Amino acid sequence: MNLEMKVKTVLNRRTAQTFVELADTLVVGFDVIDFLQTLAERCVDLLDVDAAGILLADPRGSLTLVAASTEQARLLELFQLQDEEGPCLDCYYSGQPVTCSDLAAHPQQWPRFAAEAHRAGFAAVQAFPLRLRDQVLGAMNLFSATTKAASLDHASLAQALADVATIGITHERTLRQHQLVTEQLQHALNSRIVIEQASGTLAERGQIPIAEAFALLRAYARNHNQRLSAVARQVINQDAVVAELLTSASS
Amino acid sequence: MDRQRSAAVWAAINDHARAGGAPVSIEAVCLICARTLRAQGVSVALSDRLMGYEPVCASGGAYRLMDLQVTLGEGPGRDALTGDRPVLVGDLAEDGTRRRWPMFAPAAVQAGVRAIFAFPLLLGAISVGVLEISRTEEGWLTPQQAADALVFADAALLVQVRQLASPDAAAGEPKELRWGTAERWAQVHQATGMVAIQSGTDLSAAFVRLRAHAFADERSLLEVARDVVARRLRFGPDRDEAD
Numbered sequence: 487m488n489l490e491m492k493v494k495t496v497l498n499r500r501t502a503q504t505f506v507e508l509a510d511t512l513v514v515g516f517d518v519i520d521f522l523q524t525l526a527e528r529c530v531d532l533l534d535v536d537a538a539g540i541l542l543a544d545p546r547g548s549l550t551l552v553a554a555s556t557e558q559a560r561l562l563e564l565f566q567l568q569d570e571e572g573p574c575l576d577c578y579y580s581g582q583p584v585t586c587s588d589l590a591a592h593p594q595q596w597p598r599f600a601a602e603a604h605r606a607g608f609a610a611v612q613a614f615p616l617r618l619r620d621q622v623l624g625a626m627n628l629f630s631a632t633t634k635a636a637s638l639d640h641a642s643l644a645q646a647l648a649d650v651a652t653i654g655i656t657h658e659r660t661l662r663q664h665q666l667v668t669e670q671l672q673h674a675l676n677s678r679i680v681i682e683q684a685s686g687t688l689a690e691r692g693q694i695p696i697a698e699a700f701a702l703l704r705a706y707a708r709n710h711n712q713r714l715s716a717v718a719r720q721v722i723n724q725d726a727v728v729a730e731l732l733t734s735a736s737s
Numbered sequence: 738m739d740r741q742r743s744a745a746v747w748a749a750i751n752d753h754a755r756a757g758g759a760p761v762s763i764e765a766v767c768l769i770c771a772r773t774l775r776a777q778g779v780s781v782a783l784s785d786r787l788m789g790y791e792p793v794c795a796s797g798g799a800y801r802l803m804d805l806q807v808t809l810g811e812g813p814g815r816d817a818l819t820g821d822r823p824v825l826v827g828d829l830a831e832d833g834t835r836r837r838w839p840m841f842a843p844a845a846v847q848a849g850v851r852a853i854f855a856f857p858l859l860l861g862a863i864s865v866g867v868l869e870i871s872r873t874e875e876g877w878l879t880p881q882q883a884a885d886a887l888v889f890a891d892a893a894l895l896v897q898v899r900q901l902a903s904p905d906a907a908a909g910e911p912k913e914l915r916w917g918t919a920e921r922w923a924q925v926h927q928a929t930g931m932v933a934i935q936s937g938t939d940l941s942a943a944f945v946r947l948r949a950h951a952f953a954d955e956r957s958l959l960e961v962a963r964d965v966v967a968r969r970l971r972f973g974p975d976r977d978e979a980d
Contacts, residue, residue: 545884546891547740548921559966566922665825668883672859673822679861682923683940686930686966696927696966722862722930722940 501643504528508650517713518670519677521654522553523704529647530555533640535628536608539565540616540651541574542624544675545668549574549624552678557697560606564599565627572599574625577613581622583645584613588633609633612641614648618656618667626651677715684718692732702731739884743916746888749773751913761914763896766868767796770889774882776870778802778850781858781893783866784818793866801848802871805841812841814867817855821864824855825883828875851875856886858894861926863941865897891916898941920958928962935972946972 508525522540529538539554539561551565568574573584573596586592587610589600603611610630616623626648655670681703689699703721707714720727749769754761763781771779778799785791792803806812813824826834829851835842845853852872858865868890870878878886895914925947933943950972951961964970 544887544921545739545880546887546916547743547884550921551923562923569921665827665877665883668880669823669825672887673820676821676859676861678923679926681861682926683861683863683930683933686927686932687934688930689927690931690934719862 501532504532504647505650508654517677517715518654518674519553519681520707520714522651522674523714525647525651525654526553526555529626529628529644532647533628533644534630535612536631537561537629539627540624541565541568541578541627542616542655542671542675543578543622544671549578550675550678552624552674557700558606559697560602561629564602564606564608564629567599567602568627570598571596573611573613574627577615577625578622581615581617583615583641585641586611590633603629607631612644614644616648616652616655618652621667623652623655623667623671680715680722681718684721688721688728688731691728702734706731706734739881742881742884743888746773746885747892747915750889750892751915754914761892761896763794763893764796766889766892766896767794770868770870770886771796773885773889774870774878775872777873778869778871780814780869780871781866781897782806782814782818782869783897784864790815790818790867797871798849799869799871802845802850802853802869805844805848809838809840809844811838812845813838813853813855814869817857817867817869818864821857821859823857823883823887825878826853827877828852830875845871849873852877854878854883854886856890858890858897860894860898860920860944861929861940863894863898863944865894865901865941868893888916898945901941922959922962924962924966925958928965931965932972935974937974943972 508521526538526540529535537555540552541549542552543549549569551562554562554565573586577584586595589603589609589611593600608629608631610633612628614626616625626644628644655674656667684703685696685699688702689696692699703714703717707717717727750761750766753765753769767779767781778795778797780795780799780803781793782803783791783793790806792800792807795803803814806814813826817824828834829842829846850871850873852875854870856868858867870886892914895916928947929940929944932947933940936943936946947961948958951958961970
């Protein structure tokens, strides 16, 4: 087997593992935020990018970040900025993937977004729609630190992962009512807010940065096999978990 | 996703209040909601620690629906509160609906209601109540109507959160009710959590203080939130903040 084939085999195995892992989380004790969070992290591994995020469209008129591969503040701003301009907004309105393999070469496309992306150390960006038939629910956003031509293989895998995100949000493929999508979307958007509030609470308690507080929440939820949003609520309610989390921070 | 439409709904709410010369009330939100969504009944119940569901305001015949949910202990409004998500029911006479609420569904139909749409008044872990929209005819909300309903729920949340906060904290709030795009930014909610700890209050009071501070300083909520997150601004236990 030559090197290229070996790489492909390894990648295929990891891809298959990811789909199995995601399918598992869809069944038992399903929580949409945990699901999207895992998906964002796996996107970075599988798609050879440096950061990934998932944004959902709120019917009230904004595109909101609900999961990111890393909680670096500047990156979060970059995702959220696309409520105003950027590849995700274009992708959302067109329902089509949007790719810019060299942001510096096309600064006029999204002036503010391109400048901020450059400052954050990113050179290329892609956005894939989360589509449910004729409805677009949001977009999956990928960032690379280096300029690169998008490979076709990666694009179809990325779209497959975006489709998985859609399934996660709508919970089942046969979903037919717009109403149920509204219920799920609002729940997902709100769960993310609970996690932000809890990150703030924990950061202030422990006098640690927000990103570190989020990492603690995430690690605790994983290690204790709990939902991220459930741990977040315990933190907000000042349960004993707060002390435990902060002990693990200082150790 | 229609920003202009949301702005129009906020304008309708504020115009009504301005015409009456009073701050936006929960009654006004219900009234304009009923008018906009062509609903026969609109009501707001608060989440209450003891009862779980406490009716505060209703237009049309909606009190009856809330009464039923209080008495029977089940219904879409209660489920929206406990599940932290909208509960939308296009036909109360349908089999699935009857199975879900075996007592409430037939009683509501008998009271002349066929569809009910419950939206929790929710901002993360801040949960104050539920807005319920009912109609005498079966049928779903259009996507546009569902989006409008979410804005009315936001308005009801703001009115309610303001009333729950101490008069001091709310004193600096603008008269105009408006949900900016800032509320979609993570930092606003992170700052809310931080301010709650700094000032020893719950999240809703912390949120009101943040908004009041931004208004008093003529800055955006997002800017103030960023200062809090970057630890350039702290809120003390009382009204005075030290920069």
